[in-house]
Amino acid sequence: MQFRSKRVAAIHDLSCFGRSSLAVIIPLFSKMNIQVCPLPTALLSTHGAYQNGTYLDLTDQMIPIMKHWKDIKVEFDVIYPGFLGSGKQIDIVLKFIEDFKTNNPIVVVDPVMGDEGKLYSIIDSSIVSKMEDLVKKAHIITPNTTEAAVLLKREYMPYMDENEAKKIMFELSELGPEVVILTSIHGHDKKSRYTGLYNSKTGEYFFDSCRYFPNDYPGTGDAFTSIFIGALLNGYTYKNALKKTLNIIEELLEATETSDTPIEDGIKLESVSITF
Numbered sequence: 583m584q585f586r587s588k589r590v591a592a593i594h595d596l597s598c599f600g601r602s603s604l605a606v607i608i609p610l611f612s613k614m615n616i617q618v619c620p621l622p623t624a625l626l627s628t629h630g631a632y633q634n635g636t637y638l639d640l641t642d643q644m645i646p647i648m649k650h651w652k653d654i655k656v657e658f659d660v661i662y663p664g665f666l667g668s669g670k671q672i673d674i675v676l677k678f679i680e681d682f683k684t685n686n687p688i689v690v691v692d693p694v695m696g697d698e699g700k701l702y703s704i705i706d707s708s709i710v711s712k713m714e715d716l717v718k719k720a721h722i723i724t725p726n727t728t729e730a731a732v733l734l735k736r737e738y739m740p741y742m743d744e745n746e747a748k749k750i751m752f753e754l755s756e757l758g759p760e761v762v763i764l765t766s767i768h769g770h771d772k773k774s775r776y777t778g779l780y781n782s783k784t785g786e787y788f789f790d791s792c793r794y795f796p797n798d799y800p801g802t803g804d805a806f807t808s809i810f811i812g813a814l815l816n817g818y819t820y821k822n823a824l825k826k827t828l829n830i831i832e833e834l835l836e837a838t839e840t841s842d843t844p845i846e847d848g849i850k851l852e853s854v855s856i857t858f
Contacts, residue, residue, distance in 0.1 A: 648677070662807070689719055717758060724806070812856070
């Protein structure tokens with residue numbers, strides 16, 4: 583029997599400069615010996631930290647790519663949507679999940695909508711309203727605290743303790759996903775940041791953190807979710823996958839900070855190896 587690498591369908595945008603989205607996801611999965619099949623949702627000259635960039639919507643290419651993959655009987659171990667630029671794109675991803683469900687892939691949704699209490703400028707009401715439909719189809723979701731507030735239609739909490747985070751993760755799980763990972767949680771001391779995981783199947787909560795870095799580098803969230811998926815595909819439990827992921831994120835952030843990489847350039851991937 584011929585064995586193939588694990589395979590992930592990554593449905594994200596591609597920024598031509600600045601490390602974020604597919605420019606982070608593709609090399610990270612390759613480092614983890616996982617085949618990544620990108621389905622680009624948009625082509626940008628730079629990610630959003632730069633002003634006056636170009637933006638090309640690729641909605642009209644998504645369905646033909648899907649159809650071709652289906653025609654040649656491509657199967658995925660994970661379906662991983664991230665940035666989606668319209669309600670129509672979310673509908674396409676919902677169809678993608680339905681069309682490629684034959685071998686029961688894990689659906690991991692990073693509901694990219696905003697950060698630091700604000701929605702990104704391109705996110706409109708159609709995206710917000712349809713994102714809940716996508717979350718319902720997910721096995722795992724990885725929102726930050728801003729996106730969690732949007733999904734739950736509640737006020738954004740810039741700082742929270744573990745009990746407050748547990749309540750939010752539980753409420754998110756009631757939308758449908760089995761596992762909720764709440765990222766970029768800031769403690770009330772304003773000097774700590776941690777990540778929470780809730781497994782609704784077992785009722786377990788896990789919290790973990792890496793060393794605190796004050797700068798927010800673009801692409802860190804993309805790296806987190808990608809490495810977490812990689813750990814799962816390499817047989818890690820949810821708890822151990824969270825710990826492993828944060829250990830690697832710490833290495834990446836340290837490499838970024840010590841190399842004097844401009845914040846806008848994003849998280850530095852090139853010098854860090856990933857082993858499981």
